[in-house]
Amino acid sequence: MSKVLVIGAGGVSSVAVHKMAQQIADGSGPFSDILLASRTLEKCESIALSVKKRTDVDISVEQLDADDVPATVALIEKSGPDLVVNLALPYQDLPIMDACLATKTDYLDTANYEPRDEAKFEYKWQWDYHERFKEAGIMALLGSGFDPGVTSVFTCWLKKHHFDRIDTLDILDCNGGDHGQHFATNFNPEINIREITAPARHWEDGQWVETPALSHKQAFDFEEVGEKNMYLMYHEEIESLKTHIPEIRRIRFWMTFGDAYLTHLEVLQNVGMTSIEEIEYQGKKIVPLQFLKAVLPEPASLGETTKGKTNIGVIATGVKNGEQKTVYVKNICSHEAAFQETGNQGVSYTTGVPAMIGSALMLSNKWRGDGVFNMEQFDPDPFMDMLNAHGLPWKVEQLDAPLDF
Template structure:
């Protein structure tokens, strides 16, 4: 049983602390902190109403290393679970080193002033965490996170060698809004408008954003347009599984979403450089975030399902095989359990499970690690037990695109 400090009071943070409270044998004491304590207090009320567990709340500016380290010293957690913004990864990692505590996050670092994300900034902390005898686990969400664990499960149990890996992310939910994002709008739009990128034959292949479209029939959702994108787990999987010849990531988008996004780009609302308005600097994308619906508010109106998984081709016992490992999550079921829609649920549950892996010692190391570097089996077991059951199918052949 261990104390944990969760930083971030959005939808993912809400799901994670609800699920932690449902597992008191692992999480003996939970503190939830964010820049606005009122958001933490509202989540704490929901946790108490749904589980009977009382959690503590606190206010902290996670950009402030000293203030964050001071909070850690006061709470004395065994683990800090960072579920706020990826801009804050490095400052919270610094605070963890200062306070001598383990670290976990769900998304890799990216600077505020550049639409770029890569693991290099965080991998550079490996030696410092190792010398301190501490562990940092990166990307313990669904993608990245579960999709990397699926890959390691495939390598351990289903294929002797993986030749190609395709990660498919489909959100078949409908929230009734003309335009809204299912997680932080600023991060979502930066991600979607970045150039596409995939790994092929030992090098990165780049292309224009959203320029490569395919149709795929997703179980429980139906046929959807999906687009080739860059996503951070491609970088870590290419590093840790160098035998894979090609790794791609696909995400579905509706036509209405893309039309709105195109217009917003054309009029400059997705810019991340400052502009002068009435004598003061504003960043258009941050202003857009302020006028869009808060993702955590979409739970009551979102219906439908998500379907996210890995399709891998390779060899098993000398024969070519294609396998598909995936999860289907229902938005309404997720909301009924935690008060949050499935996009938050599919990230918050793996954050809880990753934390459980570390606190129980099932995953242990000194330094900075990605999800695929550990034994997938105990993590996969907890997915089945805690709301994200997975399925395995053998396909007739590889994807024909």
């Protein structure tokens, strides 16, 4: 049995800790003890109370500034976890990885590192840790969320069971939920808005193709949600998938947004509120986007009011036994069901459950290696089995033809 240190106390962390505690309660998984740490101790304590109420499992809590490497090292040395699960902000990936290296402790996260002062999303910084983690005899698993994460596992599973070769891959992320707010984001507002307003990029014929943010739109009919407008975006799993499955000729990522959301976002951009450049206000330096985050609803607070479903999946076209085929594998998640089980909305649930699954596979040695790895570098089957068993069942269908866009 294994002890985990979970860093971060947002909605994703809440879901992951609840799901780990469920396995402790029924004795079905590798988890034995959970320590939850965050800059805001009150958030940790709130999650601990919910976990106790729902599972009757006690978890420990600590206050931690994850930007402070010596403090993280001290907490790891004091608590002795078998795995550090980083569910904090992407800015903190490298400091936490440094602490794991210093203590020779395995590491897992759900999103790739990005610098605070530039909206730049790439794996280079974390991939550069591979040799050091390998020499230390420890493992880092990157991107064990839904996208990235499950979408990469879906792709590997399709390659293993349905294709000899995948030629094109489209990742479709639809949130059909309604939280009743004029404008709010379903995960960290700062990260969400930086991601959406960055230029779109997709991989095609061996090179990156860059287009202006939100300039490519397609309508798509999502099962159990309905027709939604989705927009071409850049997402980090494109980089890892094109690296580890280089046969794929074209990889695109699409995400849905409602018209009202985009109208609010356009206004906020026009008045400078989405900028990450420091400005001076009343003698102090502030970042407009960080101020906007402070006045927007906390994503973890949206669970009770969010209704509807998410639908996230991948559509692959390729060749099997000499014949072309197109296959779609997806998960549909209910916001209401996610809230009833864990007290969190579906976007947090679809990321927190895979974080738990990746942790369980590492701790049980079903996914193992020395160095830094992405999800698609491991056997997809045990992960796919656990999705079905832990609240994110998936379905697969063969389409009549490739996408016509």
